[in-house]
Amino acid sequence: MSETTELISKRHLKPWLSILIFGILQSCIYALGTYFFDFFAGSATLGFGIMNEKVWGIGMFFIYMIGYFNAIAVILPVLLIRRFGVATAVYLPYAIVGFFVEYYYEFLKSHALLGIWAVFGWSLVGLATGFSVDLAFKFLPSQLNYRWRSILTGMVLGIASFLFNLAPLYLFYNTPAQSGPGSYLGVAYFALPWLIINSSLGGYTAYAIFKRV
DSSP, X not given: OOOOHHHHTOOOOOHHHHHHHHHHHHXXXXXXXXXXXXXXXXXXXXXXXXXXXXXXXXXXXXXXXTHHHHHHHHHHHHHHHOOTTHHHHHTHHHHHHHHHHHIIIIIIISOOBSSHHHHHHHHHHHHHHXXXXXXXXXXXXXXXXXXXXXXXXXXXXXXXXXXXXXHHHHHSBSSOOOOSTTSTTTTHHHHHHHHHHHHHHHHHHHHHHHHHO
């Protein structure tokens, strides 16, 4: 992987502290995305701060909308630390906090999930997404510089976010998600390219910030 000596020798926070900070930031992006973007997304969301008991409709719309900011929060620490597993670790706060949220709202309260295993499955979604980023950043062609590696890794993050959130909607619930107009899958013809483009732009922004840290 070729890059200037100045870029490689940048100083940054201790790895564990960087991961913690960006992990909390990434969790906040997901939380705000859930309660703001889906609040205005249509009939699938019951109201601000209220978790929907059904998984049909556009209740996962926020995944499409947070791609840019999520890519910055995930890819920037990867650039700063440059160790395999960083992106997976960034998703740990989301996975841990999300476990209890998912357990309460969709297992205990609404009984929407097929079993307790689905709660663990949702927690693994974030970790699997982060692991996809780690794999992409590590195994993209070594000739790529950090700029293109960040952009392409952002694209991988967008695709992984879509796929790893799509599968549970059909596999984890007593009533599987529908795919008609207005559903998470039903708007993918427009929203998925939007997600991929914005995630790649987020990857580039992470690189631009990295250059100036």
